Amino acid sequence: MDLFLQLIVNGLTSGSIYLLFGISWGLIFAVTRTFHFAHGATFVVAAYSTYLFQQWGLPLIVAAIGGVCAAGLFGMAVEGILYRYLRRAFATPLVIFIAALGTLITVENFIAMGFGTDAKPLEGFPVKVIKFGLVGFNNLHVVMVLTAGILFAALMLYLHRTKSGKALRAVISNPEMAGVIGIDTQKIFLLAFALGSFLIAPAAVLITIERGATPDLGHWAILYAFIPVIIGGVGSLPGAAIGGIIIGLAESMGIWKISSQWQVGIAFVVLVAVLILKPSGLFGFRIYRGKI
Amino acid sequence: MDYILHILIMIAIYAILGVSFNLILGYTGLIAMCHAAFFAIGAYTTALLGIHFGTNFLLGIAAGMIVAGLVSLLVAIPAIRVRDEYLIVTTLALLMIVYTVLMNWIELTRGAAGLSGIPRPSLFGGQIKTPAAFIPLMFGFAGLCFLISWRIVHSPFGRVLRAIRDDEVATESLGKNVRAFKVWIFVTGGALAAIAGSLFAHYMTYISPANFTVNDTILIFAVVIIGGTANAWGPVMGAMILVSVMEALRFLEISPTIVGFTRQIAYGAVLILFMCFRPQGLLGEFATPAKRKEKEPRGKEEFQVPFASMGETDSFRKAIGTFPGEGASHSPAEALLRLNGVSKNFGGLKAVNRCTLDLDKGQVVGLIGPNGAGKTTLFNVITGFYSPDSGSVNFSGRDISGLPAHRIANLGISRSFQDLRLFHQMSVLDNVLVARPRQSGENLIWALLRFRKVSREEEENRSKALAFLEFVGLADKAGELAGNLSFPEQKLLSLARLLSTEARLILLDEPASGLDPVVMENLFPLIRDLVKYGKTICIVEHNMEAIRAMVDEIVFLNEGQVLARGTPEQIMNAPELAEIYFGG
Numbered sequence: 079m080d081l082f083l084q085l086i087v088n089g090l091t092s093g094s095i096y097l098l099f100g101i102s103w104g105l106i107f108a109v110t111r112t113f114h115f116a117h118g119a120t121f122v123v124a125a126y127s128t129y130l131f132q133q134w135g136l137p138l139i140v141a142a143i144g145g146v147c148a149a150g151l152f153g154m155a156v157e158g159i160l161y162r163y164l165r166r167a168f169a170t171p172l173v174i175f176i177a178a179l180g181t182l183i184t185v186e187n188f189i190a191m192g193f194g195t196d197a198k199p200l201e202g203f204p205v206k207v208i209k210f211g212l213v214g215f216n217n218l219h220v221v222m223v224l225t226a227g228i229l230f231a232a233l234m235l236y237l238h239r240t241k242s243g244k245a246l247r248a249v250i251s252n253p254e255m256a257g258v259i260g261i262d263t264q265k266i267f268l269l270a271f272a273l274g275s276f277l278i279a280p281a282a283v284l285i286t287i288e289r290g291a292t293p294d295l296g297h298w299a300i301l302y303a304f305i306p307v308i309i310g311g312v313g314s315l316p317g318a319a320i321g322g323i324i325i326g327l328a329e330s331m332g333i334w335k336i337s338s339q340w341q342v343g344i345a346f347v348v349l350v351a352v353l354i355l356k357p358s359g360l361f362g363f364r365i366y367r368g369k370i
Numbered sequence: 371m372d373y374i375l376h377i378l379i380m381i382a383i384y385a386i387l388g389v390s391f392n393l394i395l396g397y398t399g400l401i402a403m404c405h406a407a408f409f410a411i412g413a414y415t416t417a418l419l420g421i422h423f424g425t426n427f428l429l430g431i432a433a434g435m436i437v438a439g440l441v442s443l444l445v446a447i448p449a450i451r452v453r454d455e456y457l458i459v460t461t462l463a464l465l466m467i468v469y470t471v472l473m474n475w476i477e478l479t480r481g482a483a484g485l486s487g488i489p490r491p492s493l494f495g496g497q498i499k500t501p502a503a504f505i506p507l508m509f510g511f512a513g514l515c516f517l518i519s520w521r522i523v524h525s526p527f528g529r530v531l532r533a534i535r536d537d538e539v540a541t542e543s544l545g546k547n548v549r550a551f552k553v554w555i556f557v558t559g560g561a562l563a564a565i566a567g568s569l570f571a572h573y574m575t576y577i578s579p580a581n582f583t584v585n586d587t588i589l590i591f592a593v594v595i596i597g598g599t600a601n602a603w604g605p606v607m608g609a610m611i612l613v614s615v616m617e618a619l620r621f622l623e624i625s626p627t628i629v630g631f632t633r634q635i636a637y638g639a640v641l642i643l644f645m646c647f648r649p650q651g652l653l654g655e656f657a658t659p660a661k662r663k664e665k666e667p668r669g670k671e672e673f674q675v676p677f678a679s680m681g682e683t684d685s686f687r688k689a690i691g692t693f694p695g696e697g698a699s700h701s702p703a704e705a706l707l708r709l710n711g712v713s714k715n716f717g718g719l720k721a722v723n724r725c726t727l728d729l730d731k732g733q734v735v736g737l738i739g740p741n742g743a744g745k746t747t748l749f750n751v752i753t754g755f756y757s758p759d760s761g762s763v764n765f766s767g768r769d770i771s772g773l774p775a776h777r778i779a780n781l782g783i784s785r786s787f788q789d790l791r792l793f794h795q796m797s798v799l800d801n802v803l804v805a806r807p808r809q810s811g812e813n814l815i816w817a818l819l820r821f822r823k824v825s826r827e828e829e830e831n832r833s834k835a836l837a838f839l840e841f842v843g844l845a846d847k848a849g850e851l852a853g854n855l856s857f858p859e860q861k862l863l864s865l866a867r868l869l870s871t872e873a874r875l876i877l878l879d880e881p882a883s884g885l886d887p888v889v890m891e892n893l894f895p896l897i898r899d900l901v902k903y904g905k906t907i908c909i910v911e912h913n914m915e916a917i918r919a920m921v922d923e924i925v926f927l928n929e930g931q932v933l934a935r936g937t938p939e940q941i942m943n944a945p946e947l948a949e950i951y952f953g954g
Contacts, residue, residue: 113455163646173649175401175458176595180641183588187634297584301466304459312453339474346463350448353460357452 080212085330091219093326094226095281099299100306100318101230102277106153108250108313109270113171115178116156117278117303118296119185124149124279125291126189129198138202138287146279153275156181157268182296190293197290200283218288225280230319233277237315246270250313278303305345309352311359320360324348375501379573381613382508383566386515388593388605390562395591396599396655397523398555399535401454404445404461405590407468408560410582411438412567414472414479417488417577427491427572434564442560446553465587472579484578491572504573511569515562520602521818522558526804526811526828531555532600533793533804540791543753544805544871545779546812554814585634592637595644598651607653655795656851680843680892682899689834690869690903705764706731706906707752707783707875712761712771713930714744714751721747723930724761729875734898734907736917736938739927740951745910746788748927749877753785754778765875780807784873788880790864794853798844798863801852802835805870838866841896858885862893869900876900878909882916894919914942926951 106114128145132138160181164174206217237243248256249266257263278299285295305325310317325345332344352359391405415437416430425433441464449460472479479485491498491507498504522528533541534548542548571577589612597608615636619629644651705728714722722744729735737745750756752763754775763771770778793801809831811817811824839845842862847855852863861884868876881897882890898920900907911917917924917938924941926934928950934941941947 113458160642160646167646169645169649170399171454172395172399172401173645176591177642177645179588179591180638180645182638183585184635184638184642187631187638191628191631191635294584297462297466301459301462305463308456308459312455337474339470342463342466342470346460346467349460349463353448353451353456357456 081334083213085334086327087213087215087219088333089327089330090323091215091222091326092329093323094223095285095322096302096306096325097226097230097319097322098277098281099303100310100322101233101315102274102281103300103303104307104310104312104315104318105233105246105277106270106274107307108315109246110157110161110267111171111253112157112161113175113178114156114271114274115175115300116181116185117153117274118298118300119156119182120149120153120275121278121282121299122186122189122291122293122296123152124275124282125286125295126193126198126293128283128286129193129200129291132200132202138200141200142280142283145283146276149275149279149282150272153271154268157271162264162267182300186293186296193293195293197292198286199290200287203287218284222284225284229277229280233273233315242266242269246273301342302345305349308349308359311361314359314361317359317361372501375505377613377617379501379504379508380617381609382512383570383573384590384593384609384613385512385606386566386569387563387590388597388609389512389515389519389602390559390566391590392594392599392602392605393519393522393531393555393562394559395594396601396604397528397535398531398552399454400450400552400556401458402461402556402559403458403584403587404442404465404468405559405563406582406584406586407461407465408438408442408563409567409570409586409590410468410472410579411441412564413571413577413581414485414567415564416568417485417571418478420489420572421485421487424489427489427568428493430572431565431568434568435561438564438567439557439561442557443553446556450549450552450556465584469579469583472582479579482579484576484580485571486576488571488575488577490575508569508573511565515565516602516606518562518818521821522555522814523600523602525817525824526809527551527554527814527817529796529800529804530812532796532800535600536793536795537791539755540787540793541804542775543755543779543785543787543791544867545776545784545807546804547774547776558814585637588634588637588641592640595641595651598653598655600655601651601653604651604653608651681841681896683837683840685833685837686841687903689837690872690900705729706766707908708764709748709752710762710764712748712751712758712763714747714756715759720930722751722758725927725931726761727925727932729906729908731874731906732901732904733923734901734909734921736921736924737908737910737927738912738914738917738924738941738951739933740953743927744930745927746879747930749785749879749910752778752877753783779871779873782872782874783877784868784871784875785877786864786868786879786881788883790860792852792860792864792867794851796852797848798839798850798852798855799832799835799848801863802838802866802870803831805867806831806835807872835866835870838870839863841869842866858889861885862889865893865897874904874906876905876907878907878911880911881909882911882913890916890919918942 103114103117106112106117124145127148128141131141131144136144160177161174164177203218208215208217237247245261245266246269248261249263253263306321307318309321309324325348328348329341329344333341387405387409394400394402412434415434416427419425419430419433420427445460445464449457473481498507530541530546530551534551538548593608593612594605596611597606598604616633619633622629707729709725709727711724711726712722713720713724725748739745747756751758754773757772762769765781765783770781793804810827817824836845836848839848842865844859844862844866847859852860855863894916897907909920921938924936924938925932926941926947934944934947
């Protein structure tokens with residue numbers, strides 16, 4: 079029983095990171111329909127700029143805020159400069175995807191060249207172990223779960239309560255109609271990229287505190303950003319959030335029986351199972367291959 | 371000298387990878403991230419067989435192809451079911467899993483240490499050791515892969531692949547099982563990549579997981595993109611350029627790690643720059659590139675169809691033929707199409723609401739009604755793009771409700787689209803050719819092996835397709851890209867494509883919109899006359915003049931139900947219908 083509880087706790091902590099990955103990428107994809115592969119680059123930009131700011135002598139929290147801002151700026155730059163240019167040239171989704179892939183590779187390797195490939199830690203977070211009976215975790219895990227919960231709640235409130243949030247939802251449900259009623263889709267796209275990039279940055283900072291940053295984490299982040307979105311259903315942000323938690327729990331439960339090296343395998347099995355059993359995702363509506 | 375030979379061998383290996391990936395990415399437009407995984411599977415399969423059992427390398431290659439084929443099948447079937455984006459995710463996950471297996475299944479793969487001592491291949495009793503001896507082997511296999519890919523893309527099978535890339539829905543509506551085509555090409559590409567892996571393993575005699583990372587997938591992407599997607603020679607050129615540059619970088623006097631990063635940055639930058647400034651690659655798909663897609667159809671003034679040439683010719687009469695099985699299974703007392711209480715809801719909206727409707731053979735029926743009456747939805751239900759929530763659709767005495775769209779199309783129902791959905795990146799002739807039914811060359815195995823039969827059939831289909839183009843007056847534009855035609859020309863082309871399917875029941879969605887009166891005057895009698903060839907036609911149209919010119923009967927649809935049915939005069943003179951129609 080204690081082991082079971084421990085696994086749940088572990089699953090919830092990693093799940094809350096996946097939740098942030100999922101909602102951040104899911105928001106961008108739902109609004110802009112851009113397969114934003116360079117989201118992984120945003121992740122490493124956030125991690126390494128926080129590291130850099132700390133090296134300059136800033137305290138952790140200030141450095142983290144700096145990292146979040148850098149990530150937001152980076153995401154907006156990718157949208158405002160690259161994607162917007164390509165969309166104007168009537169690029170196909172394939173063209174945009176490959177450009178995004180190129181961006182991820184370029185950024186990861188620039189960072190690798192500048193910082194090396196060894197793990198870069200963030201300091202200044204005093205980790206304290208907390209124990210409830212036999213179930214143990216630490217205060218960093220608490221911060222992870224709280225950050226994810228608060229950011230998700232804030233995003234939902236924002237989308238439903240504010241004018242620009244409602245505009246975002248309008249574009250999600252029907253981009254053409256949103257354009258017709260006078261919503262500036264270009265601005266909304268930029269907003270979605272800014273928000274999505276802001277949302278992944280705290281996850282990047284927390285991961286870096288826990289296990290240090292390496293340049294190739296970008297690939298990992300992007301994979302774990304897609305999977306919750308597909309499990310939850312494209313277009314549903316609560317779905318993406320739940321999808322993230324499910325993956326976290328599934329991996330944690332899986333590690334009970336299998337060695338932790340096979341983590342990716344577990345996520346993959348869940349993904350394929352969902353694709354076979356409920357292709358539209360757990361909470362997604364049936365999406366047609368195109369408008370007929 | 372050996373060093374130059376080494377470079378040539380690497381070019382051959384990357385050319386195989388590029389050619390096979392081009393089939394998936396360039397011709398079909400599927401984005402897969404796992405090509406390096408197939409490369410790895412080929413390499414490890416042949417290496418393990420060679421090390422442990424001393425298997426001949428040809429058997430090793432075959433085994434590698436089979437394993438890679440099976441793995442790709444396992445991934446493709448669930449991933450290709452729904453959306454293209456899902457394939458990106460699943461294949462990226464597969465790539466990571468294969469890498470994890472290579473790193474962690476130590477007993478089998480020896481983990482990060484890699485496999486060494488892979489036997490050199492032996493052929494005709496002699497062992498191949500020197501690079502010079504490898505050259506014929508490598509180029510032999512590269513040539514073989516190139517020929518296979520050449521044959522595939524120039525066959526009817528390859529034509530369907532390009533159609534899928536341009537417009538999946540339209541391809542499905544022409545009776546092609548889109549999903550099966552995608553799975554076939556994905557598996558073929560994977561198996562061909564395994565050949566490159568096997569050759570690589572036997573040539574290097576040492577492999578490790580480091581040879582098969584995401585970076586290698588990116589490299590293969592770059593090979594295809596730089597050379598040119600959907601151009602047979604593109605990947606060959608891409609391989610030559612990238613391998614040479616890669617080797618040249620070795621001579622720079624910087625540390626190897628920095629070289630590695632620089633190389634990756636260069637690949638990334640090259641991908642971005644090509645996408646921004648030359649998305650078709652160095653060698654494009656066509657000699658003259660397609661004009662970029664225009665948002666608005668161009669003006670009518672450019673339209674110059676020689677009307678004299680529009681119309682029925684002898685070859686057209688021969689080509690349009692009659693649908694096989696005509697008459698035998700079909701009793702005259704029964705309607706050709708019978709809708710019985712069909713409903714289709716979208717959330718709370720009842721788009722089609724218990725609609726009951728019969729269409730008799732040889733009729734031309736107009737379907738009219740206010741916006742949102744469910745006309746297009748009804749078309750989508752009949753053609754299988756939506757399955758009805760309740761009720762049944764009978765065609766020629768057979769219940770077709772719930773059948774997939776391509777099956778219904780093959781039974782003899784074909785439809786046009788309001789937005790035409792032509793294959794813009796294909797020639798006008800290919801647009802019509804791809805629609806021909808029952809092409810044996812659409813079977814991948816036959817396309818590769820039964821060369822004669824396929825090309826004889828192709829000859830026949832080509833002359834029929836030309837006859838349909840003559841019918842709509844586009845015969846002299848046969849070689850042009852469909853995307854470069856003016857809007858009215860595209861409209862006519864979509865009609866030719868529709869007729870080319872030999873469907874018995876033709877559903878036309880707004881055939882008159884966007885056409886000027888002169889064209890309409892020429893076109894309508896032609897459509898009307900199709901009845902002579904055993905066609906039954908149902909037309910959705912807002913232009914009342916057009917309706918009056920073409921139809922025998924009008925069905926008035928409102929809120930998803932049939933409200934009235936009668937001759938054009940009866941319907942158009944009914945004041946209560948006019949009130950509904952014009953939004954009373």
